[in-house]
Amino acid sequence: MSGGRRFRRLSRYYLYFSACFAVFLIALTMLEREGMPRIWIGYLFMFATIVLYAGIGVFSRTSNVTEYYVAGRRVPAMFNGMATAADWISAASFISLAGGLYLHGFDGLAYILGWTGGYCLVALLIAPYLRKFAQYTIPDFLAARYGGGGARGNPVRLMAVGATIIVSFTYVVAQIYAVGLIASRFTGVDFSVGIFLGLASILVCSFLGGMRAITWTQVAQYIIILVAFLIPTMWLSVKHADNPLPQVAYGAVLPKLAAREAQLAFDPKELQVRAIFRQRADDYAARIKALPASWEEGKLDAQRRLDAVRLRKGSLIDIRATERELMAYPKSADEAARRWAEMQAANEARAQPPEPHATPFPGADAGQSDIRRNNFLALVFCLMLGTAALPHILMRSYTTPSVRETRVSVFWTLFFILLVYLTIPALAVLVKYDIYSHLVGSNFANLPTWISYWANVDKLNPLIAIADINRDGIVQLAEIAIDGDVLVLATPEIGGLPYVISGLVAAGGLAAALSTADGLLLAISNALSHDVYYKVVDPAASTQKRVTISKLLLLAVAFIAAYAASQKPGDILSLVGAAFSLAGSALFPALVLGVFWKRANRAGALAGIVSGFAVCVYYMLHTNPILGGAVAGQWFHIAPISAGVFGVPAGMAVLVLVSLLTRAPDPLNTSFIDHIRAPE
Template identity: 80%
Template sequence: MSGQKRYFRRLSGYYAWFCVCFAGFLLALTVLENEGMPRLWIGHLFMFATIVLYATIGVISRTSNVTEYYVAGRRVPALFNGMATAADWISAASFISLAGGLYLSGFDALAYIMGWTGGYCLVALLIAPYLRKFAQYTIPDFLAVRYGGGAGGRGGPVRALAVGATIIVSFVYVVAQIYAVGLIASRFTGVDFSVGIFLGLASILVCSFLGGMRGITWTQVAQYIIILVAFLIPTMWLSAKHADNPLPQVAYGSVLPKLAQREAQLAADPREREVRAHFQQQADAYAARLAALPGSWEQGKVEAQRRLDAARLRNLSLADVRSAERALAAYPKTAEDAEPLWREQRTRLLARAQPPQPHAMPFPGATEAESNAHRNNFLALVFCLMFGTAALPHILMRSYTTPSVDETRISVFWTLFFILLIYLSIPALAVLAKYDIYTSLVGSDFSSLPTWISYWGNIDKVNPLIQVTDINGDGLVQLAEIAIDGDVLVLATPEIGGLPYVISGLVAAGGLAAALSTADGLLLAISNALSHDIYYKIVDPGASTQKRVTISKLLLLAVAFIAAYAASQKPADILSLVGAAFSLAASALFPALVLGVFWKRANHVGAIAGIVVGFMVCLYYMLRVHPILGGRLDAAWFDIAPMSAGIFGVPAGLAAVVIASLLSPAPARSSDALVDHIRAPE
């Protein structure tokens, strides 16, 4: 028996024992819950046990060897590399937010599943095997050598630009993961959201800091097992509850018509119309204030100050005075600040004034123009996610960790298989949870609201994750009176379905594993790009291996704390941040990567032009359109959303590579030889 086969069997034994111990842990907590253990203790036990598990793997896998730290020694078997890559890929956006996006947006959110799955096909066909044959450490390595003149070329400008793109893309993505860590930690430990972020950060660092890619790989295999179990148990429970069938993919087809019937009933309900009319009146009031600027801003500020003075003079309760003080403090400082804020609030109110769109309706819209805009955004998002997937540095790095090119191809197959186990269940979970809420919560009495609403509503009191307010005063819950954040749905699914609290803890552990596994890979991609591609390749080529690994660890620590601080500011929802990261990756890196493999004429000048032009076009469009970045949605080209800016950046980058390459001298023969080598059959 070969050494690689013995290694595979030994790993299989380790993870078989892990599965047995994990099942025993769940069984023990179930028994303890039945015996009366407090919920808070169960949440603490899940958090503590998983963090200790990841820390133990990180300590066991600690290394100072460069090859082990950067690429796990290039000896990870295809099956386990597929599991690790799937865990790296199934981020907080996939585990926590995607089902919530489908709940809120229906058919339109399927673009995420189609784009991400299609992107892995591009990885398998266009990128991964060729990168493994190249046999270096990072994506900037490949671009620098391909466009820098042979194996010894440093490719300074190309390398620096590729490192910059890697850092920006990975940083935006990792902020979304750390935000999710804070959300989970605050819910299941009771600490403040910002404190939860830094608690989770300790778990992220212990694996990536001590063991690099080696520690991350074996942690991610364990994390994938937790992710799979955590996602499927509540989904199968809801499936059996509403369709008498534990297979959610089968139940999906039988529950969808029932949901459509319920949606039609709610759209015609007079009480629902009454609530929606209230939101329409509020939206109209904001429209009037926007039209009357700046006078309306001055009048509103005077009115806010008057209400505070009146509350103090009349000796109202402290709560009323504090409420008036908060309203005045939150009032826009200038008329210029008021316009985007009021425009955003009007948009939110208009959305709540609309009747529920049928979940299965493709590209919904009141007019043909609105429907076309939905369709264009759907296709643009699929495009951006596909090409962004094929250029994500932390995912492409995993193609370096297998023993051979053939193992890399097999690993991509296993990655797709393990991802689809989750992805084929996500649309079913969205429909099942939506049907449960529409039939159980809607129409219920406000005096008997389930406890999970108050739990989740109190996590963030400034921007509540869920609000249920009796707008029309009838004492009954209408659908239009429910405001739910998409990031809550999966984490609250066990409580929505009436499962024991231990399953809520399990789902939280799964969401934590998804966020941590991706954050580990992203932080390592950033620190490796800085330490290997900047420090070692440009600043100090004579640095010892020990010094290189030490520098990487210190940089990883610094980047992690900066990202945690950015996440604590709650810059946007998880899906928006992730969508922006994919567009930036697609625009900046995909053109140079794919043309570097398949077009010999692409040269140094073309790569620089492609990275700069693609990135700048994408960034310009985001700044032009995204309200958070100071843009205006009505400035969009062809009604394309800012997160899909890559639809303009990728073609611009491809055109820039081609044009600049053709207008400048052909690359050296060593570059041609490199392309022939990486494309040659095994």
């Protein structure tokens, strides 16, 4: 079938899909008005989307190696751009990015600048050359460049496989965590059960059809993502600015938000609440200073309270609550020091006045402002270079019919990403203004129902918590603790939209998480099956056996990732940020210098991958308190999420130095560069 006929046929299919999706939304809206329970709306959205993705997976099932790995290299540029955009707009972008902007204001724009700028690097430095190479995986490319493609390239291949697995696994855990979050909120199932429900949707698609099924599923998922993000944002835009274009309208809301922030900064009730948090922080500081005596005294106090409740024959609820308090008490003075330091920092943060949303790098003094600016630039750097080295995104360069189509595909990818990314800052401002002007100052007796819904999704670590700290019955801003991951999912309820739109947003968040998880799991399984099993272990394996091995490995990796996500290892945005630093540090120097510097050789590539990755991991472990590090160990006050700002230069410098100190690459390698850089 010619490219033009294929494009027209695909356009017709997805127009039908869009029309059916619109009818589905209208039907659910009518059913809600007739009194359909909310839980059933949630079930219908969950069921319909999973059936859709499973249907595409069944329809696109294949055992052909080229179809399974790279969708037959015949995906038209525009549709490849839509699929790549869906692959890219992960749970971090859809769910967490607006929340990050809500919490951190101007600083959160680093994610948008870094991720968008990274695609410019992909278009200029890497994607066309990968398509000219015309193989299956990123380790394939590096092995051919630094070892001629045979056994000599296996060390580089295996090193690249290791980096691909670590980066993609870190990223996919965040996506599966988001799946559990969405499923548990909108179907009422347990968080862990929600993870495995979403996993079933991922596996049916990627297991049966590989890249072929994932590509056509992701195009459908992008349509859902776009509609789900735009509808509630446009509603809030009309509500607060009488303008349906949020990208334009939120400029009119920003001055109102700034005025409200200034008012809350000096409100007497807010000052009272912040003073209470300051006192709590001081109390924790005093307990830390008095260790280990304070830990021993606290443990005795907890035991005495339990004994007292038992002696006066308190209720079973009181006894159980006191027992839980004793069980949760730190088991040692060292653990107490760590936990009390975390509580001190949390209370100190809530004791601070609201930061101006639109002010760049606010700080108590010039030094603090400089630190925030440096972290902003470091994060942009890491996200840009990490984007240009992400295996599951670069794999998309192999799926188009030609090098020219790859370049056009990157343009369409940027276009489709920007449709959402230009809306995210607007959503953050509109939701923030809505909460600051409507929730703050309301009565605790009349709290909206969405707060209790989200507070009960995860009772151990509530996504939103509001407590009457100063006992006046009125909600103060400082009394609200909200997790950034909840903001977009709760936007329809915050704005007063019908519950159908809440289900739509959940379907959009689910589509974002599933589309990225599909691509990541396929990148891991393909690296293991193609680059390890086929290229190293059994080069004589049949095509059927290779695809079967890839499917089995995909199953194994998916269940391991689901288990890791069920342990709730961290917030979505921090996990994704870590993946970008790791990708940039380990793979970017070898990829870019492999294309543009003929003198780069195998020894340099191996040393560069190892050193960049090692520096990045060391810095994360050394400076992240969650991983056992300490903030005091930071270099130049750079946050651990931006560890790649040290890992990338280290990898680049070591690759260059070792390449210059060792024998020049074989002529076969230099001819490889001439081939991929030659014009079509």
